Amino acid sequence: MFKGSFTALITPFKDGAVDEKTYQSLVQRQLDAGTEGLVPVGTTGESPTLSHDEHMRVTELCIDVARGKVPVIAGTGSNSTEEAIMLQRHAKEAGADAGLVVTPYYNKPTQAGLAAHYTAIADAVDLPIIIYNIPGRSVIDMSVDTMAALAKHANIVGVKDATADLVRPLKTLLACGEDFCQLSGEDATVVPFLSQGGHGCISVTSNIAPEPCAQLHAAWQAGDLAKVAEINARLLPVHDAMFCEASPGPVKYAAELMGLCTGELRLPLVEITPASKQTVKDALSGAGLLG
Numbered sequence: 001m002f003k004g005s006f007t008a009l010i011t012p013f014k015d016g017a018v019d020e021k022t023y024q025s026l027v028q029r030q031l032d033a034g035t036e037g038l039v040p041v042g043t044t045g046e047s048p049t050l051s052h053d054e055h056m057r058v059t060e061l062c063i064d065v066a067r068g069k070v071p072v073i074a075g076t077g078s079n080s081t082e083e084a085i086m087l088q089r090h091a092k093e094a095g096a097d098a099g100l101v102v103t104p105y106y107n108k109p110t111q112a113g114l115a116a117h118y119t120a121i122a123d124a125v126d127l128p129i130i131i132y133n134i135p136g137r138s139v140i141d142m143s144v145d146t147m148a149a150l151a152k153h154a155n156i157v158g159v160k161d162a163t164a165d166l167v168r169p170l171k172t173l174l175a176c177g178e179d180f181c182q183l184s185g186e187d188a189t190v191v192p193f194l195s196q197g198g199h200g201c202i203s204v205t206s207n208i209a210p211e212p213c214a215q216l217h218a219a220w221q222a223g224d225l226a227k228v229a230e231i232n233a234r235l236l237p238v239h240d241a242m243f244c245e246a247s248p249g250p251v252k253y254a255a256e257l258m259g260l261c262t263g264e265l266r267l268p269l270v271e272i273t274p275a276s277k278q279t280v281k282d283a284l285s286g287a288g289l290l291g
Contacts, residue, residue, distance in 0.1 A: 002071055002098070002130070002158060002181050003199040004036030004217040007206040008044035010248050011058055012261035018054055020061055022261045026207075027065040029260070033210035036217065038062055039202050041075035042100055043137065044248045049266040056090050063095045073130055073202075077102030081117050088125040098128040100160060100202075105138040111146045122155035129155055134162035134185060144168070148175035160185045160202050166192045173197035187239040191232050194220055204242050205235060208254045209289055234287050241283035244276045254280050257290065 007030050012019040030038060040062040041047045041055050050058065059074045066072050076087035076099035088099045104117055122129055131150065135141040141163065150156045158181025161168055166189060169182050173196075184193040184201040193201070206213035212231050219227035242250045249265060249272045256263035257280070263271065272280070284290045 001179070001199060002037055002073065002183060004221070005034075005206055005210070005214040006037035006039050006073065006183060006200060006202045007035050007210060007213075008039045008042045008202050008204055009062065010207050010252055010255060010261070011041070011045040011050065012252075012255075013264040013266065014262060016264075016266075018050075018058060019261065020057075023058065023061055024065050026260060027062050030206070030210050031066065031069055034214035034218070035070065035206060035210050036200070036214065037071045037073060038066055039073045039075065039100060042132075042202070043075075043102075043134070044204050044207070044251065045075060046248060046266055046269070047075050049269075052087075055087065056094070059091060059096065060094050071097040073098045073100050075100045075102075077104075077132055079104040079107050081120050084117075084121050085124045088121055088127055088129070092125055092127040096127065098130050098157065099125075100130045100132050102132040102134065103138045103140055103142055105140075108140055111143055114140070114142055115146055115150060118150050118156060119153060122150075122153045126155060128157040130157065130181065130183065131159045132162070132185070133159055136162065144171045144175050147172060151176040151180050157181055158183065158199075161193070161198075162186055164189055166196060169193055169196040169198045187242065188236060190216070191220075191228060204247055204251050205239050207251050208258060208260070208284070209235060209238060209287065212287075237283040238287050238289070241280045244279045245272045250276060250280050253277060254284055254289075257281065257284060 012022045074091040074096040078084040091099045133142045162185030182198045187205045190201045216231040252263045
């Protein structure tokens with residue numbers, strides 16, 4: 001079971017190229033902070049604008065540093081089933097613990113199409129799959145019934161739920177069972193998500209605040225609800241700021257402010273506005289994340 005605080009890792013760039021040395025230092029920083037799992041080349045890692053070679057290289061760089069200390073769920077999704085199979089196969093060969101497979105964007109498959117897509121990947125590669133359900137980016141929403149049918153496949157083990165529907169985790173628990181892993185994809189709603197049957201969060205905020213994110217989940221697992229509430233309230237303005245514009249623009253700017261990497265993005269993403277920069281600065285300062 002994957003549980004606790006997972007980080008949806010940013011991919012740092014320098015002069016247009018992946019900054020490999022800095023990337024691996026970011027991964028090590030996560031390990032040192034107590035992060036319980038790593039997710040390279042997801043949405044936050046700007047996977048849509050990485051070449052296949054870059055995508056696979058970033059996965060390998062992450063696994064090389066993690067070295068089995070924490071699980072790595074590598075982004076392997078695509079709106080092309082064959083491409084997703086290729087990336088899932090590479091993740092297995094590289095040593096990932098699972099693949100994060102997003103629902104096919106743009107194509108708008110039916111529920112039957114979704115079921116066929118995930119079944120084909122699960123049949124082709126013997127590596128656990130975490131379904132990534134994010135209607136806000138993919139347009140389509142996998143139904144609980146479809147997910148329950150897919151959960152019967154031995155290689156389909158969980159979901160990253162970015163629907164922000166706080167009834168959904170309980171419905172999924174009842175339909176898919178306690179062994180089906182549920183990871184939130186929404187930082188701001190993580191506490192109610194956990195209370196409804198969730199197991200953890202794949203977080204954007206933990207790129208810049210890994211310690212408090214990990215501490216929140218440790219406190220939840222220990223039943224220390226007062227500490228959970230304190231950390232949750234302190235981080236809420238940061239969660240909001242990380243999505244004041246399209247992610248990962250704000251979190252990359254935050255990382256630049258903290259001296260972690262450049263804020264460089266790849267087109268069509270561009271530098272966030274001065275007003276958004278101020279929002280990010282204020283949130284970091286309020287949470288004690290800036291000196």
